[in-house]
Amino acid sequence: MNSCAGDPASGTAMARKVGTEAARLEHGEVALMLCEAMLHVLVERGLLTKDDVIEMLDGVSGILAEITEQPPAARPGFGAIESRKIIEAVRATFEVK
Numbered sequence: 002m003n004s005c006a007g008d009p010a011s012g013t014a015m016a017r018k019v020g021t022e023a024a025r026l027e028h029g030e031v032a033l034m035l036c037e038a039m040l041h042v043l044v045e046r047g048l049l050t051k052d053d054v055i056e057m058l059d060g061v062s063g064i065l066a067e068i069t070e071q072p073p074a075a076r077p078g079f080g081a082i083e084s085r086k087i088i089e090a091v092r093a094t095f096e097v098k
Contacts (some may be wrong), residue, residue, distance in 0.1 A: 037091050044095070051095045058092045 023057040065088065068081040 015041075032093075033087065035069050037094065040091075041094070055092060056096050062088045062092075 040049070040054050044051055044054060061084055065081045065085045068076055069085070
């Protein structure tokens with residue numbers, strides 16, 4: 002998932018336009034921040050429950066767990082373990098509120 006708002010393909014194109022690895026990482030961090038903020042707003046407005054968000058995040062974490070079970074050659078350049086840590090950190094923000 003490269004972008005949470007708008008056309009996901011444009012997020013992919015945007016990531017390709019960014020020249021350096023550091024810039025691509027910044028783009029990803031901003032996209033994640035926007036997604037997390039949007040989830041919090043949806044919960045605050047009653048459009049989603051905390052349980053809905055936690056269920057979704059647990060689903061993503063489960064998919065990432067399956068990916069980590071694959072041999073490294075089957076997942077080149079994909080840091081599923083680090084990604085799971087990020088998902089768990091986002092999940093924790095919904096457990097405290």
